[in-house]
Amino acid sequence: MLELSDIKKSYLQPNGENVPILDIPAYRMDTGEQAVLIGPSGCGKTTLLHIIAGITRPDQGQVKLDGIDLTQYSEAGRDRIRADKLGYVFQTFNLLPAFSALENILLGMSFAKKKLAHDRAKYLLDRVGLSHRSGNKPQAMSVGEQQRVAVARALANRPAVLLADEPTANVDPNNQSQIVDLIRETCEEDNISLLMVTHSMEVAEQFQRIDQLESINLVVSQARANA
């Protein structure tokens, strides 16, 4: 379960101006719920995902993951909670080039028992249809295959919440729905809440819940109202 309240974030621009980006009074997702987040480029989608993941600290407000308020923790504490509760699929995959597909998934894990981690990594690799590529390094895989490894890595720890930031933006159109279906099905299997940013209306329309950042973010609606 994910619960945000009174989130504000502004960024200091190079010219010294402090520009408000987010002002979100409330936002929540239930356990296992799936939603897409849409909005024009630059409206703060990635900033919001970074705040939910504890990568970026909001200027104020609370971010609760399974009841734990991330904003109360130091950077090291947030890293620990993220490793435990959160999966993140980046637009550009961020796979480690020196490691194989299987190793990249294993690196996403914090299991104490090596054997369990290995079994889970192999299961996920199979689940994303890449058992036959387990020894390949990223440069020896297609872009779609790399993104599938990134999905498996993000799911490695069975997170409470999976965040995916335009996960199909760099994948060719023929493979986009495959990636989206894969993310949705694997989240469903483990009752993981899914929040996916997309530019594609085709992707968005597959979801029952479509959240427009502009309608939950007062910064944008105020800017509109003043325009």
Ligand SMILES: Nc1ncnc2c1ncn2[C@@H]1O[C@H](COP(=O)(O)OP(=O)(O)O)[C@@H](O)[C@H]1O
């Ligand atoms: N580290 C930063 N410093 C200053 N401004 C930033 C920083 N990160 C993002 N921004 C600004 O915040 C706004 C929202 O960015 P972002 O969240 O990446 O938008 P989106 O993902 O919706 O395209 C943009 O105007 C961007 O220029």
Ligand SMILES: [Mg+2]
């Ligand atoms: Mg973005």
